[in-house]
Amino acid sequence: MDMPDIRVILVRPQHPGNIGACARAMKNMGLRHLVLVAPQRFPDDEATARAAGADDILTHAQIVADVRAAVAECVYVVATSARERSIAWPRLGPREAASVLCEQAAGGPVGLLFGAERTGLTNEEVDFAQALVQIPVDPAFPSLNLAAAVQILCYEIRCAYTGAAVPPSAHVPAPGEAINRFLAHLEQTLIAIGFLDERHPRKLMRRLTRLFRRANPDVNEVLILRGILSAIDKPQPPRRDDSDPPNT
Ligand code: SAH
Numbered sequence: 001m002d003m004p005d006i007r008v009i010l011v012r013p014q015h016p017g018n019i020g021a022c023a024r025a026m027k028n029m030g031l032r033h034l035v036l037v038a039p040q041r042f043p044d045d046e047a048t049a050r051a052a053g054a055d056d057i058l059t060h061a062q063i064v065a066d067v068r069a070a071v072a073e074c075v076y077v078v079a080t081s082a083r084e085r086s087i088a089w090p091r092l093g094p095r096e097a098a099s100v101l102c103e104q105a106a107g108g109p110v111g112l113l114f115g116a117e118r119t120g121l122t123n124e125e126v127d128f129a130q131a132l133v134q135i136p137v138d139p140a141f142p143s144l145n146l147a148a149a150v151q152i153l154c155y156e157i158r159c160a161y162t163g164a165a166v167p168p169s170a171h172v173p174a175p176g177e178a179i180n181r182f183l184a185h186l187e188q189t190l191i192a193i194g195f196l197d198e199r200h201p202r203k204l205m206r207r208l209t210r211l212f213r214r215a216n217p218d219v220n221e222v223l224i225l226r227g228i229l230s231a232i233d234k235p236q237p238p239r240r241d242d243s244d245p246p247n248t
Contacts, residue, residue: 003030004105006157008150009070011037011125012116020050020058021147022114027054029154034061035070035111067113067125068180074111075173076104076216079121079129080153082143087123087206089132090214097133098156107172112153117146127206128176130213174222182222182229183209189229 008026013019019042023034034057036042042063048055064070071077078097079089092100097112104110113129115121126132135144135152144152187205190196196204217225 003032003158003161004102005033005109006031006101006105007033007035007070007074007109007111008154009035009037009067009111009113010039010146010150011067011070011113011121012040012119013042013114013146014040014117015146016041016044016047017050018117018146019044019061020047020052020054022150023047023051023054023057023061025147025151026154027057028151029158031154031157032057032060033109034058036061036063037067037070038065039063067128068177071111071113071128072175072177072180073109074176075108076101077111077113077129077176077213078131078133079113079126080133080135080149081115081126082120082134082137082149085123085126085132087203087210089126089210090130092131092133094133094135094153094156095160097131098153098160100131101157102160104173108175111176114146114150123206127209127213128180130216171216172218173216174219178219178222179212179217182225183212185226185229189232193232 008022008031010019010022013022013036016039019036019039026032026034041047042061043058047058051058062070078092078101101110101112113121113125115125133153135149137144183205186208187196190204191198
């Protein structure tokens with residue numbers, strides 16, 4: 001069975017052994033596309049040893065410099081986190097996340113982000129995702145080993161995909177990079193019109209990022225939003241005010 005294009009993205013993984021164990025966990029569940037964001041040590045014999053036969057996944061792993069590049073083609077992204085965050089991203093349980101990922105994969109590649117062993121994902125990295133998934137664990141000891149977290153989510157994805165046929169969605173979301181460019185444009189326009197103060201940005205752009213990721217617009221909707229921004233950016237031509245009462 002051909003599994004959907006769900007990309008497992010490991011962000012700054014520190015231990016090559018974990019990279020290998022993640023590849024193994026993926027291959028067991030039928031997932032193939034591994035993306036490594038700035039791995040500390042890779043390729044590495046320890047990674048190959050721990051992959052235990054899943055070394056083809058390592059050979060074909062895509063290596064990129066940052067999360068933005070990792071998710072540029074993705075139409076939907078879920079981030080994982082062991083800890084609570086001060087900003088409330090939309091939350092999914094692992095089962096729910098797996099079924100949403102399978103559903104969204106009908107529209108293009110989707111991504112599942114995992115953080116580094118010691119530090120996890122930064123808030124800026126989570127900003128690239130539409131939702132956050134936390135595997136329920138004992139709150140007194142919430143942090144799973146990276147490959148164990150990958151295993152649980154890949155298993156849920158397999159169950160979601162093989163268990164219930166997921167009807168293809170009619171909605172084709174825009175790729176992440178189109179949203180990134182829209183958000184950059186939005187920020188510039190908000191600065192230009194004096195709504196966003198660069199010296200005191202607070203959390204405005206993060207909140208707007210979350211709003212638009214959650215809305216998950218399609219390509220046409222992004223074009224409309226960009227068109228609105230361009231219209232705001234353009235100096236307004238002097239306009240005759242038709243609402244004035246006619247001169248009598
Ligand atoms: N000390 C880090 C933990 C990193 S564990 C922190 O506080 O964020 C490495 C990665 O494994 C995490 O970034 C996440 O991707 C995944 N992970 C670990 N425990 C998890 C959990 N309970 N739920 C979801 N992902 C988890």
